[in-house]
Amino acid sequence: MTQAITLRNFLTHHAAPDGLDPDLIFLIEDIASACRVIGNRLRNAAFEGNHGLAGETNVQGEDQKKLDVIADETFARICGNSRRLAALVSEEQEDAVWLKQPEAGDYLLFFDPLDGSSNIDVNLSVGSIFSVCTVAAPGERDILKPGHTQRCAGYAIYGPTMMLVLSVGDGVFGFSCEYGTGDFRLTHPGMSIPEKTAEFAINTSRHRLWDQPVRRYVEECLAGETGPRGRDFNMRWTASMVADVHRILIRGGVFLYPADEGNRAAGGKLRLLYEANPMAFLVEQAGGRATVGRTRILDVMPENHHQRVPVILGSAEEVTRLSDYHAASEKPATAP
Numbered sequence: 001m002t003q004a005i006t007l008r009n010f011l012t013h014h015a016a017p018d019g020l021d022p023d024l025i026f027l028i029e030d031i032a033s034a035c036r037v038i039g040n041r042l043r044n045a046a047f048e049g050n051h052g053l054a055g056e057t058n059v060q061g062e063d064q065k066k067l068d069v070i071a072d073e074t075f076a077r078i079c080g081n082s083r084r085l086a087a088l089v090s091e092e093q094e095d096a097v098w099l100k101q102p103e104a105g106d107y108l109l110f111f112d113p114l115d116g117s118s119n120i121d122v123n124l125s126v127g128s129i130f131s132v133c134t135v136a137a138p139g140e141r142d143i144l145k146p147g148h149t150q151r152c153a154g155y156a157i158y159g160p161t162m163m164l165v166l167s168v169g170d171g172v173f174g175f176s177c178e179y180g181t182g183d184f185r186l187t188h189p190g191m192s193i194p195e196k197t198a199e200f201a202i203n204t205s206r207h208r209l210w211d212q213p214v215r216r217y218v219e220e221c222l223a224g225e226t227g228p229r230g231r232d233f234n235m236r237w238t239a240s241m242v243a244d245v246h247r248i249l250i251r252g253g254v255f256l257y258p259a260d261e262g263n264r265a266a267g268g269k270l271r272l273l274y275e276a277n278p279m280a281f282l283v284e285q286a287g288g289r290a291t292v293g294r295t296r297i298l299d300v301m302p303e304n305h306h307q308r309v310p311v312i313l314g315s316a317e318e319v320t321r322l323s324d325y326h327a328a329s330e331k332p333a334t335a336p
């Protein structure tokens, strides 16, 4: 069997028609190294006494797991020396960490070091999410970049196989980590999301809090073959965005973490800069759609570093249907 090409070979020769900036290649390789180290720390967590809480809360008021802290430190340590990296923006840090005087074309790295960390102690898949944007002008210390300006986005999934999935704006490519060498090798070229699906993912324990368009959509799916959709739907919810999005990139589906009565004041649940934007970039690159209801996630203008947004993403037909339901519910009632 021929050996699948390595991440470095792919980035150097195949990732973009005009080639990639070598400093971006170095940065992506550093991100891959950080993810490899985090994957190994997860694997050994029980031996190293790293299950459980760190005893601190992060800027979002959430209890940090020991591995949230380890993953955050790992990203900072390994990526922090990347030559043109100007700043690190982490879920676990209140403020951006500036590494150098920013110059035009320098990179900004946004990351959720460990996503789905409530799944660690029950030994289910978790991940790391990342996004890379560029500094537009010398001295600019603006990290509030809309998602359509991302240069690269991706995630690592720590599942039965450790994988790195990424896009530099020309399709989505999945690399599996080879046991023994630790190399990431291209195993999933040109990942694409089928337009149609019969699988949805949402935390249904929040049903009582949903708005009418989401309630309508889910109830129609649950009604199955005899309902308005005329077919049966399957449901999955992992409580780890990386695992839920990975499933959609492999076999289609739609993922919803909408605004509801319980999270509206906060803006939603998922964070724009290091969860929603990178996943929306990947989903669009794979032929799917990603919205906050009607508006494209990638067009949301960020207002703050840890901003939360509603997220609806996946197979284009279902996301369009949900967007239509939102539009219909916003129309003023017509006079009788």
Ligand SMILES: O=P(O)(O)OC[C@H]1O[C@](O)(COP(=O)(O)O)[C@@H](O)[C@@H]1O
Binding pocket: 091, 112, 114, 115, 116, 117, 118, 203, 239, 240, 241, 242, 257
């Ligand atoms: O527990 P809930 O409300 O279903 O939320 C699950 C969501 O929260 C998250 O775990 C948030 O990520 P973190 O673990 O990085 O805080 C998402 O991965 C997931 O989609």
Ligand SMILES: [Mg+2]
Binding pocket: 112, 114, 115, 116, 241, 275
């Ligand atoms: Mg997360």
Ligand SMILES: [Mg+2]
Binding pocket: 068, 091, 112, 113, 114, 115, 116, 117
């Ligand atoms: Mg996290």
